[in-house]
Structures are given as structure tokens and as C-alpha cells.
Amino acid sequence: MLLKFWGTRGSIPAPLRPDQVEQKIIAALEAAGREQVNLSNPGAIREFVANLSFNGSTVGGNTACVTIELGDDLIIFDAGSGIRELGDYLMDESNKRAKEFGFARGKGHAYLFFTHTHWDHIQGLLYFKPIHVPGNVFDIHYVHEYVPDVLARQMAPEFFPLPLDQVSASLNFHRLEAGAWIELAGATITNMELKHPGKAYAYRVEADNAIVVVATDSEYKSLDYTNTKKYSNFYANADVLIFDAQFSVRESFVKEDWGHSSALIGADIAREAKVKRLLLFHHDPATTDAEIMRVLQETEEYLGHRKGITEVMVAQEGMEIYLSNPIPASDFYIKDHLEKDIIVISLSGKFGAYATEQFRNHLANSLQTHEANKVILMMGNIGELTIAGIRALVDARKSVTSLALVDVPQNIYLVFELSGTTDFFAIYKDVDAALSALNSNNSE
Numbered sequence: 398m399l400l401k402f403w404g405t406r407g408s409i410p411a412p413l414r415p416d417q418v419e420q421k422i423i424a425a426l427e428a429a430g431r432e433q434v435n436l437s438n439p440g441a442i443r444e445f446v447a448n449l450s451f452n453g454s455t456v457g458g459n460t461a462c463v464t465i466e467l468g469d470d471l472i473i474f475d476a477g478s479g480i481r482e483l484g485d486y487l488m489d490e491s492n493k494r495a496k497e498f499g500f501a502r503g504k505g506h507a508y509l510f511f512t513h514t515h516w517d518h519i520q521g522l523l524y525f526k527p528i529h530v531p532g533n534v535f536d537i538h539y540v541h542e543y544v545p546d547v548l549a550r551q552m553a554p555e556f557f558p559l560p561l562d563q564v565s566a567s568l569n570f571h572r573l574e575a576g577a578w579i580e581l582a583g584a585t586i587t588n589m590e591l592k593h594p595g596k597a598y599a600y601r602v603e604a605d606n607a608i609v610v611v612a613t614d615s616e617y618k619s620l621d622y623t624n625t626k627k628y629s630n631f632y633a634n635a636d637v638l639i640f641d642a643q644f645s646v647r648e649s650f651v652k653e654d655w656g657h658s659s660a661l662i663g664a665d666i667a668r669e670a671k672v673k674r675l676l677l678f679h680h681d682p683a684t685t686d687a688e689i690m691r692v693l694q695e696t697e698e699y700l701g702h703r704k705g706i707t708e709v710m711v712a713q714e715g716m717e718i719y720l721s722n723p724i725p726a727s728d729f730y731i732k733d734h735l736e737k738d739i740i741v742i743s744l745s746g747k748f749g750a751y752a753t754e755q756f757r758n759h760l761a762n763s764l765q766t767h768e769a770n771k772v773i774l775m776m777g778n779i780g781e782l783t784i785a786g787i788r789a790l791v792d793a794r795k796s797v798t799s800l801a802l803v804d805v806p807q808n809i810y811l812v813f814e815l816s817g818t819t820d821f822f823a824i825y826k827d828v829d830a831a832l833s834a835l836n837s838n839n840s841e
């Protein structure tokens with residue numbers, strides 16, 4: 398699961414002013430001087446620039462747009478002005494990944510989820526190039542029933558030359574029940590109502606053994622446990638929680654019912670929910686990069702030694718976070734090589750429910766890469782086998798012409814016996830025995 402940020406501002410796009418750019422150049426040159434960067438060495442310059450903090454770089458000025466890439470699938474959250482940048486990326490066929498998505502050729506498909514329809518979450522849609530390419534398909538999900546109507550209204554002739562029903566791509570609208578859960582693109586997605594003028598909805602995405610929660614535009618007016626616990630339950634154990642940190646704590650107390658929250662409130666809720674990374678998001682258009690950086694430092698200071706597992710980060714345009722938790726699967730290893738047109742796969746560790754997906758994916762990949770369809774599984778280093786593992790092996794037989802198991806330890810063989818599946822498999826003493834058996838099948 399790859400999470401990318403295309404716009405992280407709230408309310409209205411906030412591009413850098415010329416004087417702000419100037420300030421950044423000055424700050425960068427001063428830092429380069431202090432660090433004695435060798436300015437005649439392009440490599441040294443690039444390395445220095447890559448490590449610049451927000452004083453040299455920027456959080457960015459585009460409004461809300463976040464994507465999750467899951468294999469070949471693309472899930473977009475909100476269509477703030479950041480979606481224009483996403484569209485430009487998707488249309489760039491010189492980028493290998495973008496080309497695979499196929500949007501420039503009218504072969505693209507994406508899921509688009511709306512949290513709500515405030516300007517900063519819909520205003521970029523008109524300038525999202527892939528919706529103007531015939532053949533592309535967008536499955537649009539939302540909870541507020543008026544979303545299709547609002548999207549159409551922002552494209553009324555008084556506002557935009559092209560009406561929504563005349564855009565070239567196919568737009569399929571799917572209304573979600575509040576609190577419902579759905580499965581798509583190999584992910585489970587649930588939603589929850591957030592306190593915001595007109596309501597907003599948070600989405601919790603679970604895939605690749607990782608969890609991302611998009612919870613922008615939310616006020617936490619009552620901080621009593623009875624109120625916050627429904628949020629911390631929904632955010633529980635997230636690898637990433639994208640959190641509305643538009644206000645300072647002080648502002649959130651003063652601007653009651655404006656519908657936004659602060660980094661420090663996020664820190665408390667994230668800690669309670671055992672969130673791994675709290676991503677400060679929906680930055681106020683008036684805050685500078687330096688101020689946002691200060692909020693980050695204050696939040697870290699606030700958490701201090703109570704931090705627990707929660708790390709705080711600032712959501713920044715262009716930021717990418719790769720998420721995949723091989724947690725228990727890390728105890729399971731697969732390696733393969735080709736021997737006499739037969740794929741020999743060695744398995745080691747715990748072959749249980751956490752490992753089966755890794756096994757299935759690996760097998761499918763090796764069948765494809767090696768263009769072979771006979772497989773020998775070396776079981777000698779399997780320390781533990783569960784019925785889930787047996788099930789995966791039973792299924793594996795269907796995708797290959799021949800499947801042989803070799804070097805099966807005594808305790809593992811017992812599991813085959815107890816599950817009554819010994820006769821499902823051809824079991825040999827070692828690889829050589831299996832190779833000659835499988836190869837003689839070949840000549841038959």
C-alpha cells in the first residue's frame with residue numbers, strides 16, 4: 398500500500414508568495430554556508446537540498462487530495478486542488494508507473510472517495526485531466542446523498558464551461574451508508590461520521606496488513622473519554638492517521654463549531670488509539686512552513702516521554718509513505734530458483750495464516766517469471782504448519798501442473814496426517830528424487 402499526498406492545505410489553496418520563496422532561498426543559502434556545502438559539486442548540492450527542512454522546502458499550497466495505490470488499483474480521497482497535480486502525474490506516460498495506470502490512453506480506472514463537499518475537497522475535479530479522457534472510469538463513493546448534485550452544480554455554466562454530465566470519462570456514483578463497510582481493490586473500507594459543519598466522513602482503509610485512516614475536517618469539541626473513545630476506536634492501531642490539525646489548541650477552544658482540530662488534540666487521540674504515525678493535515682492557508690514546523694516540534698515536545706508508539710509527521714505535498722506490515726509473516730521466508738525447468742521453492746519459518754498470502758503471491762509471481770508450471774516445495778526449514786498453510790498448499794496444486802513436497806520434517810508430516818491430506822501431495826525425500834520424478838512425468 399503506497400500512500401501519497403497531493404494536497405495537504407485546508408480551506409483554500411495557498412501558493413507561496415514571492416517574498417516567501419525569497420526567504421527560503423536566503424535560509425537555504427545560509428544553511429549551505431554554515432554546513433560548508435561544496436557548491437561546485439552537483440551531487441553535494443542535491444544531497445543538501447534533499448535534506449532541507451520546510452524552511453527551505455514547503456508543505457505545499459494545494460488543498461486536500463490523498464491517494465492510496467494498491468497493486469494496480471488507485472484510490473483517491475477528495476478532489477481539492479491537489480488532484481490537478483495527481484492528474485498531471487497520471488497523464489505523464491514517460492513515468493512508468495503512471496503509464497501502467499493507462500489514464501492518458503483512456504484505459505484508466507480509479508476509485509474516488511469524498512469526505513464531504515466543502516470547496517477545498519471538490520474544487521480540483523474540474524482540472525483533473527483524466528476525467529476529460531474518453532474511456533477512463535471513475536467509481537465515486539460518498540456518504541452525503543447530495544454529492545453528485547454538488548459536483549454538477551460547481552460545473553454549472555456560470556462557473557465552468559463544461560457541465561459534469563458532458564465530461565468524457567465515465568463517472569459511476571455509489572452512495573455509501575454511514576458506518577457501512579465495503580471491500581474493493583483488495584481493501585476493506587469503513588467510514589465514520591465526523592463532527593464538522595454539514596458533517597464529514599472519515600475513511601479507514603485496511604489492506605496489505607496495514608491501516609490508513611483519512612480523518613480530515615473534524616472538530617473534537619468534547620474531549621471527555623466517552624466522546625473521544627468512538628474516534629480512538631475507529632482510528633485504533635492505524636499505521637497512519639491523517640488528522641485535521643488546522644487550528645492551534647487555543648484556536649480550537651475559541652473557534653467553537655468551526656469544525657477543525659489541532660495537532661495536540663490529535664496527539665492525545667492518536668496515543669489513546671495506539672496510532673503509529675500521526676500525520677498533521679489540513680494546514681491553515683495562513684500558516685507558513687516555519688509555523689507548521691514549530692507545531693510539529695511542539696507536538697513532539699507535548700508527547701515527550703508519554704509518546705508511546707506514536708510518531709508525529711507533517712503531511713507534505715509529494716510525500717510518499719509505503720506501508721506493508723509483514724509483521725508475523727516476517728517469520729516466514731520464501732526463496733526460489735529454476736532447476737531443469739522446474740521451480741524449486743524453499744520455505745522456512747512459520748507457515749500459518751499470516752504467511753499464506755505471501756506464499757500465494759510468491760507462487761503466482763514465480764510461475765509467471767520463470768514461465769514454468771512444475772513446482773517443488775522444500776519444506777525442511779518449516780518450523781510450524783497450520784491448517785491455513787495446508788489450505789494454501791491444497792490450493793497451490795490447482796495453479797500448477799505438478800507439485801511435489803520434499804524434505805518434510807516429522808512434526809510437519811504429522812499435520813498432513815492429522816488433516817487427512819497426505820494423499821493430496823507427491824512427497825519425496827529430497828529435491829533430486831522429486832526432480833527426476835517430475836521430469837519423467839514430462840516425457841510421458
Ligand SMILES: [Zn+2]
Binds near residue numbers: 408461515517614679
Ligand atoms: Zn476542508
Ligand SMILES: [Zn+2]
Binds near residue numbers: 593656
Ligand atoms: Zn470542511
